[in-house]
Every structure is written in C-alpha cells, then in structure tokens.
Amino acid sequence: MTGDERNESESSINFTYRDFIIGSFSPFGSAAEGGEETIKLKGSPAEIGEQYGKQSKKAIKDNLEFFQQMAPLAGLNESDLAEAGSELEAFLAKENPELIEQLKAMAEHADVSYDELLAFNALEEEVIGDGCTTVLATGDATQSGNAYYHKTRDASRGSSQVVVQVEPEDGYTFIGITSAGSTGIAMGINENGVSVGNNVLSTWDTGRGYGNLTVIRLALEAASDAQDGVVFIENLQRASGSVYGVADKSEAAWVETTANHSAVHWVVDEAMAHTNHYILPGMEQFDTLETNESNERWSWYVSTHNRLDRAQHLLDEDSGKINSQRLVALSEDQDPAYDDSTYWIDSDAEINGVKMGSVSTGTFDGSKLRMWSQLGQPSVSPAIPFRVDQPHIPAPFNSGKQSDRSKETAGNRN
Numbered sequence: 001m002t003g004d005e006r007n008e009s010e011s012s013i014n015f016t017y018r019d020f021i022i023g024s025f026s027p028f029g030s031a032a033e034g035g036e037e038t039i040k041l042k043g044s045p046a047e048i049g050e051q052y053g054k055q056s057k058k059a060i061k062d063n064l065e066f067f068q069q070m071a072p073l074a075g076l077n078e079s080d081l082a083e084a085g086s087e088l089e090a091f092l093a094k095e096n097p098e099l100i101e102q103l104k105a106m107a108e109h110a111d112v113s114y115d116e117l118l119a120f121n122a123l124e125e126e127v128i129g130d131g132c133t134t135v136l137a138t139g140d141a142t143q144s145g146n147a148y149y150h151k152t153r154d155a156s157r158g159s160s161q162v163v164v165q166v167e168p169e170d171g172y173t174f175i176g177i178t179s180a181g182s183t184g185i186a187m188g189i190n191e192n193g194v195s196v197g198n199n200v201l202s203t204w205d206t207g208r209g210y211g212n213l214t215v216i217r218l219a220l221e222a223a224s225d226a227q228d229g230v231v232f233i234e235n236l237q238r239a240s241g242s243v244y245g246v247a248d249k250s251e252a253a254w255v256e257t258t259a260n261h262s263a264v265h266w267v268v269d270e271a272m273a274h275t276n277h278y279i280l281p282g283m284e285q286f287d288t289l290e291t292n293e294s295n296e297r298w299s300w301y302v303s304t305h306n307r308l309d310r311a312q313h314l315l316d317e318d319s320g321k322i323n324s325q326r327l328v329a330l331s332e333d334q335d336p337a338y339d340d341s342t343y344w345i346d347s348d349a350e351i352n353g354v355k356m357g358s359v360s361t362g363t364f365d366g367s368k369l370r371m372w373s374q375l376g377q378p379s380v381s382p383a384i385p386f387r388v389d390q391p392h393i394p395a396p397f398n399s400g401k402q403s404d405r406s407k408e409t410a411g412n413r414n
Helices: 003-011 045-055 057-074 078-095 097-110 114-127 212-222 226-235 293-297 304-317 324-331 402-412
Strands: 019-025 039-042 131-137 148-156 161-166 174-179 187-190 195-200 242-247 252-257 262-266 271-274 348-351 354-365 370-375 384-387
Touching: 039 045, 045 057, 045 097, 057 097, 057 114, 078 097, 078 114, 097 114, 114 212, 131 195, 131 242, 131 252, 131 304, 131 324, 148 187, 148 195, 148 242, 148 324, 161 370, 174 212, 174 354, 174 370, 187 212, 187 354, 187 370, 195 212, 195 354, 212 226, 212 242, 226 242, 226 252, 226 262, 271 304, 304 324, 324 354, 324 370
Parallel strands: none
Antiparallel strands: 019 039, 019 161, 131 148, 131 271, 148 354, 161 174, 174 187, 187 195, 195 242, 242 252, 252 262, 348 354, 354 370, 370 384
16 A cells, blocks of 8 residues: 555545535634534535534634624725625525525524624625635646646635535535635535636626635536536626636636636646736736725735746746645745745735735645645645545644644645
C-alpha cells in the first residue's frame, strides 16, 4: 500500500448517503459549532435546515453578530439590511423556494432572526468581504496531465468557515467550504470530479439574481463535467460580478461574469491565475475596480494586481510540475518583494481598523474526487485531504504548528 493509499484508508469513515456533514471552525480558534466537530444532516430542505441550525448554532450566531457589527462599515443601516433580505426572499420564493425552507428552519433552530439570516445570505460578500487568489492548471502544465482548481479565500477576520458535504434530493453529491449560516458554497467539488469556485469582481452591471456563492452551489449540484458547468453558470440568473473557475479531471475554464454578460476562457496546457479584477477580452468595460471608492477598504482590491503577477510567476516557474502540493504551497506564499503582508497571497492585513486576510483554501483534483482544505491562515493551517465520498474531518482541523502541518499532511497532497 502506498503512503497516499494508506492516508486515504486512515481517513475514510462510514456515513449515510443523503447526508449534509459540517465541520465548523473559526479562522484562529477552536471548533465553532454547537458541540460536535463533525455534524451529519440529512433529509428534506427543512430537516437539513433544522439540523444545521441545532448543531452549528454557535458558529451561525457568531457570524450573524459579526455581520451586524460590520454592516455600518459598509455604509449599511438596519433598513438597508431588511430591504436586501426582503429582495432575496422575493427572488427565492419564485426561483428556489426550497432555499427559503432551509433558511427558515436554520434560523428557528439556531435561535437567530430569520430576517437577519436572509440579510446575511444577501450581503455577506459586501459586508464581510470576499477576495481570492485562484488557479486553473491543465495538461502539459501539470505533473499528471490532469486538471486542477485552487482557491485561496480572503475575508474579514472573525468569519467562521465550515466544511460541508451534501447529497441533495435532486442533484450531485458535493463537498466544499463556506461560511456558517450560508446556503451557498465558496468552493467545492462534486461526485463527477467537477470543481467550482469564484473570485468577486467589482462591476456596475448588477441586478436581480443568485449571489455568487449560491451560483457555485447550484453548479456543483448540476454539472456532469466542466463544459456542463460553464454552460450552467452562463445561463443562470446572476446578481453581480464574479469570475468562476470550473474544472473536471481534464478540462478547465474561467467564466467572467456580470449580472447580464459573460466571457469564457478555456485553460489548455497551461496554468493561469486570477484575482479580483476583470482580465478577459471585452470584460474590462464592466470593471469598477478603480472607480468605486469603497473598494479601497478591502485588501484584496488593493493587492489584486500584485497577487496576480506573483501567482502567475510562481505557476510559470512550476510549469510541467504542478500538482496539489505545489498549489497548497502557493497559498502559503509570502512574497519577499513586499514587507507589507497586505500584498501577499498568504494575506494578513488591517485597513481602517478591520483585520482581514486569507481565511481558507481549497485545492481540487477531479481525477481523485479530492479536496485539500485549510481553514485559517494558510501558512499555519494543516492541509487536510477529503474525498467527495469520504468526508472525514480530523480534529482539531485548523490548529497545529507549521512543523506539525508539514509532518502530518505533506504525504496526503498528491
């Protein structure tokens, strides 16, 4: 038995299909959910919401309290939050009432306000923030010839991140990472080996539609391969700007979007990075990176060009050798050209008294149905391997020194 096979065997557990499994951890602390470190949820949307609320009560409450604290810094008052929640509810009532069932049950059993939970799901990215460094690599650029997707997620410090595994009543099984209380997914991979994630992009072309994280969840439930995922995202009613990375075991593409426009670039025999501004031909016209003054309060908009250049440089150096371990290492990069960690991929920043930076990562290999996940600052958080069908969540997930992380997880990354 190889070391990789041994680690997979040691990390497998028995579980019941139609489950939604959550391991919840705050970026720099201990387990954040309501008592257990691994939580199983199954059944209807209402049953899933009930169990999610009961067993992740503390993490959900913490995230909603943090959201309320941060909202004024985004220029939003209680009336603004209520209006955004009402608009989301009206949209979901028409397009996806099952999500309303889950939200209502989650709110009741987490003992939080349903209206506040709606507002959180409507405005999380705007209030708490979401900025990322992402990578697609395929063919000749990789060691195996397979395709990979990687995402380092940046957000405000204090947002509890969770690992989830779900087999929906109507859709494909997937595993991924998101924020406690969110019905969407920040990044994930499904049973077909299709991985999907995003980077938020600033644009004036917004409208009524699904938020970025919900787009990812729905794509994971629907996509049989990368091409299927790309078409699904382009045709879905979207609310704002984002670039989605979509990959299966052999193909990968970027899908830059606004509410009403999109452009696709297939990554063929190359490794390509993306950060938080539009780069595909024809899409720059929708970018408000430089003209929207509110972007200056987020480190990922301040550093987007620097991180893109650094990530692409590292990928070019590793061309032909890229694998999961090298992508995990990229998330831990602290660019020696900058003393200010705001500009690092492994970001740690403070702007106007708000602490922010890298809070989670996911590295996805569709050929193995595998996700390597780090919750917390990448340079000090263990990279834990998960399979879509083996969602074992070791404890404690995000603790341990760098030396421990290297010793215990390096062999699991390929």
